[in-house]
Amino acid sequence: MSDTKDIELEQFIARAPAAVWRALTEPELLARWWAAGDIKPIVGHRFTLDMGSWGRQPCEVLEVDPGRLLSYTFAEGSLDTTITWRLEPEGAGTRLFLRHAGFAPDSPALKGMGGGWPSLLGRIEAVAA
Numbered sequence: 001m002s003d004t005k006d007i008e009l010e011q012f013i014a015r016a017p018a019a020v021w022r023a024l025t026e027p028e029l030l031a032r033w034w035a036a037g038d039i040k041p042i043v044g045h046r047f048t049l050d051m052g053s054w055g056r057q058p059c060e061v062l063e064v065d066p067g068r069l070l071s072y073t074f075a076e077g078s079l080d081t082t083i084t085w086r087l088e089p090e091g092a093g094t095r096l097f098l099r100h101a102g103f104a105p106d107s108p109a110l111k112g113m114g115g116g117w118p119s120l121l122g123r124i125e126a127v128a129a
Contacts, residue, residue, distance in 0.1 A: 019128040033123040
């Protein structure tokens with residue numbers, strides 16, 4: 001039995017997987033729908049995401065399958081969670097899966113991020129246009 005909790009969501013985005021991939025991996029696009037940061041889809045790349053009042057969160061890319069999968073640590077030293085994006089072509093668009101894993105069951109961030117991710121996912125489609 002795991003002593004951590006995960007957030008798992010999926011969203012259909014009416015854009016090609018390549019466009020969604022760019023929204024997840026190009027810093028200027030990522031900043032438009034979520035947070036500014038120097039992300040690069042390269043395993044081992046360390047970067048930060050500027051979460052405004054929550055500070056700059058250190059991250060490290062763990063796994064990359066270009067156009068299909070991106071996984072990175074998030075908030076190392078505080079939350080110590082992992083964000084994994086999986087993209088699957090679906091019709092004329094993309095089914096985007098998010099797994100934000102590793103929250104302590106009593107973490108206030110679990111509730112906060114669990115409530116915040118759905119609205120953030122809804123913003124990707126406009127940025128991927």
